[in-house]
Amino acid sequence: MKDHDTGTPRTEPRQSATFSNDINAEIRRAAATGIYDIRGGGAKRKVPHFDDLLFLGASISRYPLEGYREKCETAVTLGTRFASKPIELAIPITIAGMSFGSLSGPAKEALGRGASMAGTSTTTGDGGMTEEERGHSDKLVYQYLPSRYGMNPDDLRRADAIEIVVGQGAKPGGGGMLLGQKITERVAGMRDLPVGIDQRSACRHPDWTGPDDLEIKILELREITGWEKPIYIKIGGARPYYDTTLAVKAGADVVVLDGMQGGTAATQDVFIEHVGQPTLACIRPAVKALQDMGMHREVQLVVSGGIRTGADVAKALALGADAVSIGSAALIALGDNDPKWEKEYNALGTTAGAYDDWHEGRDPAGITTQDPELMARLDPIAAGRRLRNYLNVLTLEAQTIARACGKSHVHNLEPEDLCALTVEAAAMAGVPLAGTDWIPGRGGY
């Protein structure tokens, strides 16, 4: 660039890495409104993830399995520790907890339909159990949340498992949020709240504090349900080693571990982006906790937060998970953020793929809304089929990788099958940096 008057060379305009356009826009937005940004979804920042890992595949020392001939099993049983009726799933991929209220009734129905066709479970959320969901879910996990909205012993007994939610990856230490636009008469009725208020549910359980109390709470839930139901404990990716240890000590059958890429219906952007650890960083500490207690595979570990592909599924299992759970990806499979609604996304000031104002209830795809006209856009039968298809693809992809590594069951994948592309991912996943035998943090250098 040259000076217009003199023609002498000038310094090129240079954007600040610290004060980037995104940051500056947020400063201007904050200055104009005086309130933090609220949105849905999980962390959007780039963090070390499964993409930073690769499978090694078979070689002279490892026999592969024939892709179209030899069996690679995918079934998993959750809740084998204490429950008399553990959950048997055909695939190691479950549908994560998402509330009726944040999602429409047809969306919950579609999740149930898709999960059931694929042979897996779906999960309620912070709003109680709906008939759409129970009726269309062969296996339904009933979340036990701090708010206890809609909680009742009848639904506890007709659930297939109970998930005590201590935290979630998008906001470890935060409670639920459902703003007034989505508190319709039906949603309000289920939650015993006035219509139209901003609902901020509690971040702590109202009747227990700490792991010793939690152990007694689990005893109560088991006594109410006759010791039949598996009891999961869901934790956010905060202190995975200690939280997993304490969950097992408290009597969990299953630990659900949700990293920071895991989504939420709504919370502060600053919370989503700055609290909690990446999923990749959480798995090995949790697995180590289970191994240190002799509970690996005895207490099952379900990992969630940014699972998108069969490769992600296989990598999570290889690092020691028994299953994974998907939320955001399931919504996309249903139709969330589909470019076919681009004009409407534009009208909302956003674009397909970036739409995250789920709390406003104006979702063009008719999924994160309670607006009857928008809800009607989602055909739960067709959407359920899309989810079934997607789950099938995830499973086929995971099987493809497992066979290439010589495994007759996806659970036989192991850290030894992996290498990492970056030093950070190698340290977090506890696998060697590609081309070396170096695992950062494990000594040797």
Place this chain on the structure above:
Amino acid sequence: MTILDLSEQALRSVNAELQSLNGTQSNAEYEIINPRGSHALAVGLNAPIAVKIAGSTGYYCAGMNKHATVQVAGSVGPGVAENMMSGMVVVDGDASQYAGATGHGGLLVVRGNASSRCGISMKGIDIVVQGDIGHMSAFMAQKGNLVVLGDAGDALGDSLYEARLFVRGSVASLGTDCIEKEMRQEHIDLLNDLLARAGVDADPAEFRRYGSARQLYNFHIDNAQAY
């Protein structure tokens, strides 16, 4: 009257026997002896049976009760009648924290005192405490009625929704968005009914009513200092 002895039977066995009548209209009567502070005793009942517990219990006594009448001839640990749906639970002694937490219905009567967070997040339950209640009681209480014949601790009714609070004694302090409200005839009538059902002899005119100011129902930046 069937006697269940917790010094001879396991907790699971006692609860299973009580729960075996779930879904029936049985009016069977039970007495549980030697409770010895057991947790999760008489939980998940779903029949109009009568259960008397001869002694004190631990956590979550009568949790998630439906239809049953449970009387504790002693004191109870945290979370008595938590998430109760219907029926009646009477504690002759004192109750620890979270009495009646998240309850959706039914009547909980505490003849003695109740500790902190009594009626936390209540969703339709009625609670009558003849003694005092501790701090942060009725926190985020959504529906139902909390009646206190004694005094209330600090931050009563913090972040209250539509539950109604009646206190005869003093209130150490009100929580955020909780205010005193007028006692109208409908509230006198309501109190008369609650006190009668609880078997308590008291004059409703001596009580003061507290409820939500409804200023925090929708977030407004000018109220940020209240959080």
